[in-house]
Amino acid sequence: MPVSKYVITLCDGPSCMQKRSKQVKDVIKVELEKAGLADKVRVITSGCLGMCAKGLIMIVNPGYVIYGNVTEKDIPEIVEKHLLKKKPVARLLIEEDHLYNRFYRVFGDVNFFGKQMRIALRNCGIMDPENVDEYLALRGYEALAKVLTSMKPAEVAAEVKKAGLRGRGGAGFPTGLKWEFTAREKDPVKYLICNADEGDPGAFMDRSMIEGDPHTVIEGMIIGAYAIGAKEGFVYIRAEYPLAVKRLEKALADAKREGFLGDNILGSGFSFDIEIRLGAGAFVCGEETALIHSIEGSRGMPRPRPPFPAQSGLFGKPTVINNVETWANIPVIILDGADWFSSIGTEKSKGTKVFALAGKIKNTGLVEVPMGTTLRQIIYDIGGGIPNDKKFKAVQTGGPSGGCLPEKYLDTQIDYDSLAAAGSIMGSGGMIVIDEDSCMVNMAKFFLQFTQDESCGKCTPCREGTKRMLEILTRITEGKGVDGDIEKLERLGNMIKKSSLCGLGQSAPNPVLSTIKNFRVEYEEHIAAKKCRAGVCEGLVTYEINAKCVGCGACKRVCPTAAIAGSPKTVHVIDQAKCIKCGMCFKTCKFSAITKK
């Protein structure tokens, strides 16, 4: 194989794919052929690089040159100037502040990557996820070899415990401890599960990790299996992630072929195999006992604990369940040691956390930061702040089980305990930024709609209670709220939290309770003044025509109820009794003459 002079990495995460990453790749091949560079330049596609807002992202190495917003049209210029004349195309470069940290060198000089610390995502975007050799070149499976040749199973669990790694799925249980509990069980048959049923809306880190670096997750699982003595493992992954499933299948087959998986791994006498199990779209299956039921082929409903899966899990055998991100951290801990790992983060939360940053923010995407980073740093320094000069209102963490935190919590250092103290949760890492255009009551309603719909129906408080809460919230957003509704929501919410069996029910009221706590005044406005300050709740909005009206009549023509009157070239008027608040006039007016209150 000829040695490549250049390596071009193209992101093909879902956002970049939509920006025609496949077509761009084809054009690159054609252009390279034309320039006679076909065998001198390697083109690889990677999983999500995380910088979704500036997609399509393309990295040219050597030199760590990062291009953004690349289209097919730009390719001839890049080939000619950069590859042939060695001058990067300035207009496409992503230019941000220059910074430095441990993992950022490979990503080049931009702020977005510079303030991150990529451990779980260390290979995402650097290697070709479908090529096991590239993973090997990045110290892949070295941790596995180290474990099999020089460590006893108990030492592995002890190392992970010492590193202070806590479950990244949300609850934050110490991983090493979980392994030790399972290893201690006498039953010779044990199972191991990777939870990749990423159900939180707005969270896509597990998907990106499996799409970008499936071998890290597999290696972590094999090491875990060695530590607890499991022979078989499962990856429970969403059926909605076909690319992730495909790459995982390929990676498993490659690992097996290379002797990292299967019988007698690396000649050590230790055997372990992994199977993929597809989920089928049930949010509650992220809960470990429900997930186990789903793998067993039943309805995914949780059951009471104890016994914990560590004692009696899959098929009644001791089972370890960890989230994708947790597994991805394992090889690094083994390679670089517990002391190094535990030097990162806060006192009780070690290492880094991956967040899916989305909502009203400039740089939407995936970020990995050390525990203890503040929300402000993530949102403003990495995320670039709020677009269109809008005002920050809240940040929602932890998906539908989490809470909304207002501005006063922006300097909270992120870790499991501080987020819990602030009234939210770490969760699996969804982070949605909300600006002044969103109504908090409506947000709470949105999340509750989700959990209400996803409630499995086993426990009455969750099944019926969330429904009643949703009815009250709907009433409030329609302008039919009455005195005492807030108190009723609080009472119901606290009751559901206390009396539900699993995490879904116990956390379902969180979005409502946290918005009441932090934005009570908005609830009161909705109920008493029948006003929605963000102008979101349709039942509470009034449209009025102001003095900017030129009398063009456009609004009059679109109004479905003929509620607008006025003769040409005079200011029109809306008859509030006839208005159904559909907003058509507001959208149609070209002169900003209609105000929404």
Next chain:
Amino acid sequence: MADTVVKTADPKMAELRKFMAEQKKTQYNDEASLIAILHKAQELYGYLSVEAMDEVAVTMKIPTAHIWGVATFYHYFCLTPKGKYVISVCLGTACYVKGADEIMSKIKDELKIKVGETTPDKLFTLQEARCLGACGIAPVMMINDKIYGTLTPKKVTEILNNYRKQG
């Protein structure tokens, strides 16, 4: 009911039977492979028909009632045939914050169907998706396997019209 399933020469059914036979060899117990089998059946037929579920019941010796229970529990399984183009509108948080509900109501208006329904001409099925993991380009919808991002109600009309033209 289940005992009366007639062995037809349907090639899809033959493939499903073959898949079940493989699963029987590898699985821990027959029930544990149920979800994988239902995935296969849906992949072959596009939905889970009563006939397919009966066939699974007989072969795997699982009561049809249990299969029905599992099939109705999970959102991914669909018990009615779908249209040629399945539109999944993402209603995840990131999309919601960026106006996914407007996109949804526009599609409902355009197609004159509700969520979960199929147009009378069997061209479009409308469904909601939890999160497509493409939050960077919210709001998003997926038509069959293709993702459309940074949507506006106007873009939606254009996209739907293109599909209508293709028929």
